[in-house]
Amino acid sequence: MNVVVGLATVVQYAAAILALRVLRITGRDPTWLLIAAVAFLMAIRRSIVLYRSLSHDAAHPPDMAGEWVGLAISVLMLVGVARIGPFFLSILRSKEELRKRSDALAKRVKELNCLYGMANLVEQPDSSLKRILQGTVALIPDAWPRPELTCARIKLKEQSYGTTNFEETRQCLACDIVARGEPVGAVEVGHLADRLETDEGPFTEEERKLIKAIAGRLGRIIERTQVEEERAILQDQLHQAHKMEAVGQLAAGVAHDFSNLLTVIRGHTDRATTLLADESQAHKELQWIQEATHQAAELTRGLLTFSRKLPTEKKPIDLRTVVRESERLLHRVLPAATELEVDIACEAPLWVNADQTQLQQVVLNLAVNARDAMPEGGTIRITLSPASETDVDDLPDTLDTAGRTARLTVADSGVGMTPEVQSRIFEPFYTTKTRGQGTGLGLSIVHGVVKDHGGRIEVQSEVGEGTTLTIVLPCIEAGPTPETAEPSTIVPQGAGELILLAEDDSHVRAIIASTLESLGYEVVQAEDGLALLDAFEQHRDTVRLFLFDADLPERSGPDCLRQIRQEAVGTPALMISGDVSLDPNELDDQTVLLRKPFGMPELAEAVAHALAADRPRGKQP
Amino acid sequence: MTRPLVIVIADDHAMVRGMLKRRLDAEPDMTVAAAVSNADEALTAVLRLNPDILLMDIEMPGSDSFGAARTIRERCPDTRIIFLSAFFHDRYIEQALAVQAWGYVTKSEPEDSVIRAIRKVAAGLAYFSPQIQARIVVDSAGATLAHPQRSRVSTLTHRELEVLRYIARGMAKKEMARTMHISANTVNRHTTNLMTKLDIHDRVELARYAIREGLADA
Numbered sequence: 001m002n003v004v005v006g007l008a009t010v011v012q013y014a015a016a017i018l019a020l021r022v023l024r025i026t027g028r029d030p031t032w033l034l035i036a037a038v039a040f041l042m043a044i045r046r047s048i049v050l051y052r053s054l055s056h057d058a059a060h061p062p063d064m065a066g067e068w069v070g071l072a073i074s075v076l077m078l079v080g081v082a083r084i085g086p087f088f089l090s091i092l093r094s095k096e097e098l099r100k101r102s103d104a105l106a107k108r109v110k111e112l113n114c115l116y117g118m119a120n121l122v123e124q125p126d127s128s129l130k131r132i133l134q135g136t137v138a139l140i141p142d143a144w145p146r147p148e149l150t151c152a153r154i155k156l157k158e159q160s161y162g163t164t165n166f167e168e169t170r171q172c173l174a175c176d177i178v179a180r181g182e183p184v185g186a187v188e189v190g191h192l193a194d195r196l197e198t199d200e201g202p203f204t205e206e207e208r209k210l211i212k213a214i215a216g217r218l219g220r221i222i223e224r225t226q227v228e229e230e231r232a233i234l235q236d237q238l239h240q241a242h243k244m245e246a247v248g249q250l251a252a253g254v255a256h257d258f259s260n261l262l263t264v265i266r267g268h269t270d271r272a273t274t275l276l277a278d279e280s281q282a283h284k285e286l287q288w289i290q291e292a293t294h295q296a297a298e299l300t301r302g303l304l305t306f307s308r309k310l311p312t313e314k315k316p317i318d319l320r321t322v323v324r325e326s327e328r329l330l331h332r333v334l335p336a337a338t339e340l341e342v343d344i345a346c347e348a349p350l351w352v353n354a355d356q357t358q359l360q361q362v363v364l365n366l367a368v369n370a371r372d373a374m375p376e377g378g379t380i381r382i383t384l385s386p387a388s389e390t391d392v393d394d395l396p397d398t399l400d401t402a403g404r405t406a407r408l409t410v411a412d413s414g415v416g417m418t419p420e421v422q423s424r425i426f427e428p429f430y431t432t433k434t435r436g437q438g439t440g441l442g443l444s445i446v447h448g449v450v451k452d453h454g455g456r457i458e459v460q461s462e463v464g465e466g467t468t469l470t471i472v473l474p475c476i477e478a479g480p481t482p483e484t485a486e487p488s489t490i491v492p493q494g495a496g497e498l499i500l501l502a503e504d505d506s507h508v509r510a511i512i513a514s515t516l517e518s519l520g521y522e523v524v525q526a527e528d529g530l531a532l533l534d535a536f537e538q539h540r541d542t543v544r545l546f547l548f549d550a551d552l553p554e555r556s557g558p559d560c561l562r563q564i565r566q567e568a569v570g571t572p573a574l575m576i577s578g579d580v581s582l583d584p585n586e587l588d589d590q591t592v593l594l595r596k597p598f599g600m601p602e603l604a605e606a607v608a609h610a611l612a613a614d615r616p617r618g619k620q621p
Numbered sequence: 622m623t624r625p626l627v628i629v630i631a632d633d634h635a636m637v638r639g640m641l642k643r644r645l646d647a648e649p650d651m652t653v654a655a656a657v658s659n660a661d662e663a664l665t666a667v668l669r670l671n672p673d674i675l676l677m678d679i680e681m682p683g684s685d686s687f688g689a690a691r692t693i694r695e696r697c698p699d700t701r702i703i704f705l706s707a708f709f710h711d712r713y714i715e716q717a718l719a720v721q722a723w724g725y726v727t728k729s730e731p732e733d734s735v736i737r738a739i740r741k742v743a744a745g746l747a748y749f750s751p752q753i754q755a756r757i758v759v760d761s762a763g764a765t766l767a768h769p770q771r772s773r774v775s776t777l778t779h780r781e782l783e784v785l786r787y788i789a790r791g792m793a794k795k796e797m798a799r800t801m802h803i804s805a806n807t808v809n810r811h812t813t814n815l816m817t818k819l820d821i822h823d824r825v826e827l828a829r830y831a832i833r834e835g836l837a838d839a
Binding site: 271505508596597599 | 634636637640641680708721729731732742745746748749751754755756757758759760761764767
C-alpha cells in the first residue's frame with residue numbers, strides 16, 4: 001500500500017516539476033500556471049496521503065482502490081505534461097521566430113520605402129538636385145526603427161540639408177557621397193537618445209548598409225545631374241556656336257548685298273555730282289554722301305574679308321598690316337568709353353608666315369574680349385614689337401625661323417581674372433560671359449590659330465588690375481617672295497615711245513598692249529606677220545621698238561624681222577618665244593629674246609632696257 | 622559715224638543692273654542691248670545679239686559665270702567679256718584669265734571705271750587694275766596670274782578628289798569601293814593620302830572642307 005502511494009507521490013512531483021519547467025520556458029503562460037498549480041496541489045495531497053499511510057493514521061484508513069486511481073492520474077499527468085509540453089513549446093518558438101522575421105521584414109520594408117522614395121524623387125518632372133536632397137533627408141528617419149528619435153543631414157560641397165533637430169544628435173552614423181571617384185559630401189543619420197550599445201556599436205550592420213546604399217544612390221544621382229547639366233550647357237553652347245556661324249554667314253550675305261546697294265548709291269551720286277555746279281550746296285551735300293558711301297564700302301569690304309570662309313593659306317605677311325587692318329575694324333566695334341591705343345614699335349616689317357584673315361581674327365577676338373572685360377570703358381592697348389631672345393628659346397626647335405620672333409600683346413584695364421579662370425580660358429566652351437554673350441570658343445580658336453602658326457600665347461591677369469594676353473610668333477627671314485607679294489604696280493617709265501606689238505593671241509596681245517600703255521608707251525597692235533609688216537610700213541618713222549611673237553601666223557617673227565632689218569637696221573626688237581631650243585646668239589645685236597613665261601614687270605624691264613640701249617644711238621628709222 | 626558698242630549686262634541685282642544700263646545708255650558710243658539677271662540668260666542673250674562686250678557679275682545665283690564665259694568664248698569669240706565682282710579675289714581673277722576675260726572691275730571702283738574699261742576693251746586693250754596687271758604672267762598657254770595661291774585641293778590626285786567628294790556625300794568605304802571599282806584597301810590608301818595632304822584627319826572635317834571648297838553640295 002505504502003509503495004503505491006509513494007510511487008504516486010513521486011510521479012506527481014515529477015509531473016509538477018515538469019509543468020513548472022514548461023511554465024518557465026513559456027514565460028508564465030497562464031495555462032501552464034494552472035497545470036503546474038494543479039500538479040503541485042495534487043503532489044501535496046499525495047504527500048499527505050503518504051504521511052498518513054506511513055503513520056498508520058486510524059482516522060483515515062487507506063483506500064486501496066483510490067490510491068491506485070491516484071497513481072494512474074499522476075502517471076497520466078506526467079506523461080501528458082511530458083508530451084504536450086514540447087509541442088506547446090515548439091508552437092511558441094515558431095511564434096517568436098515569426099515575430100522576429102516580421103520585425104526584420106518591417107525594417108527592410110522601411111529601408112526599401114526610403115530607397116523607393118528616393119527613386120520617386122528622381123522621377124519627378126521638376127526634380128532638381130536640391131529637391132532630391134531635401135526629399136531624401138525627409139525620408140531617412142522613417143527608415144530607422146525609431147523615426148521620432150532619428151534625424152538626418154546631407155552635406156554637399158558648401159550646401160547642407162538636414163532635419164530641424166539634427167544639431168541635438170547624440171549618436172551619429174555617417175557615410176561619404178562619392179561622385180566620379182571624388183568625395184563630394186556625406187549622409188549623416190543621428191539619434192536623439194542614446195541607443196543600446198551592442199557588439200556592432202550603437203548602429204546595426206543593416207543600418208550601416210542602408211546609409212551606404214543611400215550615399216551610393218545619391219552619388220549616382222549627383223553624377224547624373226552633373227552630366228545632364230554639362231550636356232545642357234554644351235548643347236546650349238553648341239547651339240550658340242551654330243547661331244554665331246549662321247550670323248557670320250548672314251553677315252557675309254548682307255555685306256555682299258550692301259556692297260551692291262552701295263555701288264548703286266555711289267553710281268547715282270557720282271552722276272548727280274557731274275550734273276551740278278561745283279560750288280552749289282547740293283554738290284557739297286552729294287560729296288558728303290560720296291564720303292559716307294566710301295566709308296560704308298570700306299566697312300563692307302572688311303566684313304566680307306572677315307566672314308569669308310576660305311581654307312587656311314599661309315603666306316609671308318607683315319604683322320604690322322594685320323594690326324593696322326584690325327585697328328581699322330575695331331574702331332567701329334568699340335564703344336565710345338573704350339579707348340584703343342595701338343603701338344607698333346618697329347619700323348621694319350615683321351614678316352611671319354601666316355594666314356592674314358586668321359591672325360586678324362585673333363587680334364579682333366582678343367580686343368573684343370578686352371572690351372567685354374571693361375563694361376565701364378577703359379583702354380585697350382595693342383602692342384607689336386620684335387620679341388626678346390628668351391621668347392625664341394621657348395618656341396619649338398623644328399620651326400624654320402630666322403631666330404627672330406614678334407610679340408603681339410593685347411592689354412586691357414578691365415576686371416581681370418582669377419587664377420582658376422586663367423587656367424581654363426583656352427578650353428573650348430569655357431566662358432565667363434553670360435548666356436548669349438559668348439560661345440566660349442573665341443579664345444580656344446585663338447589658341448588653335450597661334451599653335452597652328454608655331455607660336456605661343458600667354459596670359460597675365462590680376463583681379464581688378466586687367467589682363468594682358470601675349471602672343472609670340474616666329475618671324476621669317478625675308479619679306480614676301482614675288483609669288484606671295486602683295487600686289488604692287490609697275491612704275492610707268494615710258495615717254496610715249498611707239499612700240500609695234502605683234503601677237504596672234506588677241507587676249508595676250510590686249511594684256512601686253514594695255515600694260516605697255518599704262519607704262520607710258522604708245523602701242524600699235526598687229527595680229528600676224530603681215531599685219532606687223534603693214535604696221536611697220538605705216539609707222540616706220542616713229543617706231544622705237546618691235547615686240548613680236550616668234551611664232552606668228554602668215555609670216556613668222558624671224559622672217560618679219562629679217563625684212564624689217566633691211567630698212568630699220570638699228571631699231572631694237574624683243575622677240576617673244578616659248579621655244580627653249582631657240583638660240584639667242586642667232587639673233588642680231590639689236591634683238592633680244594624674251595622667253596615665255598614672263599611677267600609684266602619683266603616685260604616692262606626688258607622694254608625699258610631695250611629702249612635705253614637704243615637711246616645713245618638716237619632714233620634710227 | 623561709227624556703230625555704237627553693243628553691250629549686254631548680266632547682274633542679279635536689279636538696281637545695279639538698272640543703274641549700269643542707264644549709265645551706259647547715256648554714253649553716245651554705247652548701247653545696252655540686254656540686261657539680264659543670270660549666267661544662263663547672259664549666254665542666251667550673247668548668242669542672240671552677238672554683242673561687242675558682255676559685262677557680267679561673277680557672284681550670281683544659278684549657273685557659274687565662268688562656265689558661261691567659257692561657252693561664250695567658244696561660240697561667240699568676238700564678244701569680249703568684262704567681269705564685275707564685289708571684291709578682288711585671286712581665285713576669281715585666275716578663273717577670269719583662264720576664260721580669257723578682257724577685264725575685271727570691282728564694284729568698289731568709281732562708276733567711270735566701267736565705262737573706261739569698256740572703252741579700253743573695245744579698243745583692243747585689256748582692263749585690269751594695276752595691281753593685277755603687275756601679277757599677270759604670259760606663257761605658252763596664255764595669260765595667268767603670277768604664282769596663284771595654290772589651294773591644297775590642287776595637290777590631290779583625280780582619284781583622291783573623287784574619294785573626297787564621296788566622303789562629303791557620307792558614303793561608306795565599301796560603297797566607295799563598289800562605285801569606284803577598286804578595293805576597300807585602295808579606298809583606305811586614297812583616304813589616308815588625302816588626309817595627309819590636306820592635314821585634316823577627321824571625316825566630318827573633310828566633308829566640311831569639301832563643301833567649303835565647292836567639291837560637294839552642302
